[in-house]
Amino acid sequence: MTASILQDEKLMELKNTIDEFKDKEGPLMPIMHKAQELYGYLPVEVQEYIAKALDIPLSDIYGVATFYSQFTLKPQGKNTIGVCMGTACYVKGSQAILDEIVREIDLKPGETSDDFNFTLNATRCLGACGLAPVIMINDDVYGRLVPSDIKGIISKYRTK
């Protein structure tokens, strides 16, 4: 295990969470949520740490991590862009919005930029259908978009 990833402070917090949940029923989800929160993704070293602590196969953790979309296996960018591809947004032209973002930041859905500034995701319904088409950047919601809005929005999140 590399010290850089399993930093003491974060590891201590993860260990506390493991100790809190390991004898309860269904301990894996809260522990994995904590790990995702602490590290921003689930490095293999962290998955191995959890597997050893719970005495379960690594494949259990990896299986859960790949099943649920809120877990990620790769480091995420500082800014996560979610483009809603739910039915309402799709009907209102979210594909064109997504295409424009892909052009603007040169990432495909699921990818993270080399400088770790942006991660682009095509998401399921974000629950803001009245504002369709919608994107979210981190916790900011942008609605009723047309492709020409994209350049200006993205520029706010560019590294200076």
Place this chain on the structure above:
Amino acid sequence: MEMVKLTIDGVQIEVPKGTTVLEAARSAHIHIPTLCYLKGINEIGACRMCLVEVKGARSLQASCVFPVGEGMEIRTNTPAIREARKTNMELILSNHDRKCLTCVRSENCELQTLSTQLGVNDIRYEGEQGNYAVDEVSTSIVRDPNKCILCRRCVSTCREVQGIGAIGATERGFNTIIEPVYSKSLADVNCINCGQCIEACPVGALREKDDTDKVWDAINNPDLHVVVQTAPAVRVALGEEFGMPIGTRVTGKMVAALRRLGFDRIFDTDFTADLTIMEEGTELLGRLKKGENLPLITSCSPGWIKYCEHNYPELLDNLSTCKSPHEMMGAMVKSYYAEKTNQDPANIYVVSIMPCTAKKFESQRPELQATGYPDVDAVLTTRELARMIKQAGINFLKLEDEDFDPILGDSTGAAVIFGATGGVMEAALRTVAEIVTGKPLENLEIHAVRGLEGVKEVEIPLGDITVKAAVAHGTGNAKALMDKVVSGEKEYHFIEIMGCPGGCVTGGGQPIVPAQVQMDVDVRAKRAAAIYDEDRSLPVRKSHENESVKKVYDEYLGEPNSHRAHELLHTHYTPRNKF
């Protein structure tokens, strides 16, 4: 026991509370089709083949997970049920690769059998094919997701029975795939190559790495002297591949078939099983005397060895340094036999017929090359041998019995029982007890170490001390036992571990028995019974009374654990990553 009365297809039956409808129906000789169901191992109601009608229930129920209730009325054969099962089958087949003609499991495929039974003659839904890469990197196991039906029988077997979890379900929905973490090859994770996943697989998604071409090439190469050996468990299972009942002994026919295939010499791994007892028994007595590296843990099972290397690196010094018997045979063939027959070991090719897929991996370990050449050149499973016999057009059932070649083909009853869990322990105790006490044993059969209990214990007085021994089979049971040894909760002098549940008779290279048959027959017990019959049928039943083994020590090895014996017959182990 609380009993429950219910009616299935108009038949009134009474079964214990907690029984599933599937089992209850079976007890009334009503067969409900299954696909994902593997008795006691995978009972998850996923495939929807076992649907039944429960009077009063809103929809059809999966009988494999539906418990019986008092007064329940069940129908297993109505038009609605037949239609539902058939539609589900069509959906399963919609994205299956359906290359039955070239599939190794054709004619022994539960999907194929069931599809025929359900009368599927057209597939109305053409699903998208996965076009996944086939993992052929492992020396032992090929994984082909294009044939996988996601039943999870392999996953449950690997995780629950073997305590490993080398494979699991990843991703979601239509993208779900059964694979190791990060889509790695089985060769690059903690897979121990035991092949129990192959035994569990209803289709051809998991299969052994087929090495029959390599062996045909060797046989057809006039410059090579090709020696074959067979493990004890092969002789009690090979017949099944030719339609014989489970538990039929075919030792003589097997030897005759090997001769017809063109092998130059046919030796018996049982000879080196006897040799193992001499070496390992001596090792045990040595360690008992010095009180070091106890408990001594057996090393015959390469699945167990790799499991130990991954999970208990702190116990590697406890493992017997003895090579597994077929590797000992390889080393003896390329040294003793080569010298005796005036041959260059470079021109000798050793083939092992094993009930085991892990031995394919083992044979490629760099440390197993006593003469500078690999001790064993190719390992075939029982299934692959059957394939070669069929390819050669040999009428197996009509073969007259033949004998192994001397002297590396001579063996005892102690050797043949290596094939069942507890056998190595029993064989070792038969010899060690006589050596220590100097008196012949009154009763050779040590029933405390036989049978299918996960962990068996026995205490045997040997002179001044009482030897505490334990036997575990299947790495899941081994884990439970080893955790107690490591924590100090249990203390033993001698432990036998076999990587596969039941021992070698139900190894990962053995004929695959459909789950529906396994519901009625305990394959492990049937094949083990044949092993013990073979033991009783042999004139010599103790390893140290094998005259040919004595001769080899006199002429060549000196005494057990001698310098030369160590060079040829012993090995060492390598710690590996847990995952």
